Amino acid sequence: MDDRQTTVGGGVLTLVTEQALARIPGGTGRYTREVGQALGARIPFGWRVRGVTAWHRDIASARIPGVAGPRRLLLDPRVLARLWERGLGPRLGGTVVHALTPLAPARLRHRQALVMTVHDAVPYTHPETLTPRGAAWHRLMIERGARLASALVVPTAAVAADLESVGIRARIEVIGEGTARALNGPISATEIERMRTAFRLPGRYVLAVGTLEPRKGLDVLLDALTAGDAAAVHLAVVGQPGWGGADLATAAEKRGIADRVHVLGRIPDAELAAVLAGAEVSVVPSRSEGFGLPLLEAMSRGIPVVHTDAPALLEVAGGAGLVVPVGNAAALGAAITSVLADPDLAARLSEAGRVRAAAYSWDAVADRLWDLYQDVAAAPA
Template sequence: MDVGLVVEQCRAAVPGGTGRYTAELAQALMAAAEGTASLTGWVAEAVRAPELGLPIRSLHLAPQALARVWERGLGPGIRGADVVHAPTLLVPPRRRGQQLVVTIHDVVPWTHPETLTPRGVRFHQRMGARAAREASLVLTPTEAVAAQVRTILDPRAEVRALPPGRSSLPVPDDPTAVRAALGIEPGPYVLFVGTAEPRKGLDVLLEAFAEPVLAGCRLVVAGPSGWGGVDVQAQARSRGLEPVVHVTGRVTDTELAALYAGAAALAMPSRAEGFGLPVLEAMSCGVPVVTSDDPALVEVGAGATLVAPVGDHACLAQQLATAVNEPSPGGRLAAMGRTRSADFDWQATGRSLWSLYRGL
């Protein structure tokens, strides 16, 4: 069996969680391949081809051009593959005799379109509609998203939740030195990890830090700038929070591991998520986690996290204060998080996915 995996998201200017998912999925599939099974990654063009440990082939089109023609169901397809897997909604046209698998990470373009660019909404809605018509199998990262996909898109094919595994971040020899190089002074802090864009709830998080219960607590925001004009530093300055908010911008995996190692808690107050990879990363590092009550985040946490209603900055502040004041290391939330994170395993996901491919 020959499988073609679209890995273009790994080349994106802001790969985000779906870029990490795609890269780690590729590695898990390579590790789980047996017998005559083969896996090839496909990108728009060979420039900056990702190094994923598998053969990479190019479609010889600029990324923007490829997205435009695939959005209309036209253009070059994936050649020589029995099964084609699009791990994002960049979905190629289905060739005769091929099986098409599509991963839909969330339904934000339908439920929260105001948090995306108009172009992004149109693209994802059109691609989602085509995936619903053409896919042989639709995958989601959580049961919460699977239920939403069935309701909103009503795909012809089966919709199945298949969660990702936990990441293995490269822990540096001296995390304190790495944090110092990022400009972070010694002492505990609340960590936010993600792209700065409207649905992540950074405005709610900053309002929470204006609450007295978090007086003296610091916030570190790690991740690239996205869309929607979310300027964390400007928002912090307007609230008088500039002294306690530190924005690192994009970080490497080693820097991210150092940030988790020094964090007193992770905050993820998103308005909507499909999975919430930082929640899993933080739990696996023994960092207490506070999330919004978005259904996917609650599912991933499974009782091992503290939860605040979406948009409720006062409750978020109180929950963060509770998490920050937990004994460290060895607190209840840290222990529960480590236990929960063990339920997510890339090897198991890779084996399950090969089994699903063969069953099509």
């Protein structure tokens, strides 16, 4: 059977799963794995799902249950990105190709449909928080995707509105995200204490999760911990370094708070689950987000959340978090300490967060996506 031959009502779904192998996979890497696994568990009759990546020696991170492969293209990741950027490079097989990031093929086969996920509008709304080349590359790929794809998938209505405001004209489907399965299981007090000991964390700490780069607002969070009651708060930060030279340890030292800032780096999900479960508050100080997975994942475990008023965070939290203005260190510090000092407030936020998080699931995402694939397969652009 070739890629275009299908049973009645079926077809072949090809997922571009390259982001699972990226040097800095971040939230889009988690999205790639979680979406792939959910799709692979809910395949409609007559369909097959397979992954494709650039050439890597080790592709273990891109092996997803229920998804065949991945098939490795005979191109280095940078070469593949440059070719697709220039409108060249390989076409992919399949009835529907879903590029899970803007890294998407520049050409399609006859009667083939393309779906592209655009995770945020940061290249347009906050280009200064990316490298100049990164912002330009993403704008180019998003705009090409808008012309070529049958549909763009975005995680929030906030992203859809931003794209429309900068002139992106395409079918845009708002399909949210979910909480990682690996972070949802029961965590024993013994495991929480083991992680505290392993990472030398105190009995009480607040947590921030995200790639260490400018748009995450971690500089504002450090400033928030230098004054008032927040000057006694301990912060644990989980995430790998991104661009921009965000050396959190050095930044903390310059502010005189190095003894209270615990930089854990990128850690496995099993460890993250225990570190998250042991936190008193989860802080999301981002300048901009497309969705905000750490916010939802904290809420799903009942951890009170303090977050900025970035539109996507407001949308996802749905009033279940404590909100502060973007960039306002004093307000951020006050909000953190108010939750730490008020058990009733913490309990209300915890319960509201659990209820809110229950409205999101990767299975629901997969169902929406399968409906979309079957629709565009019937009449590809």
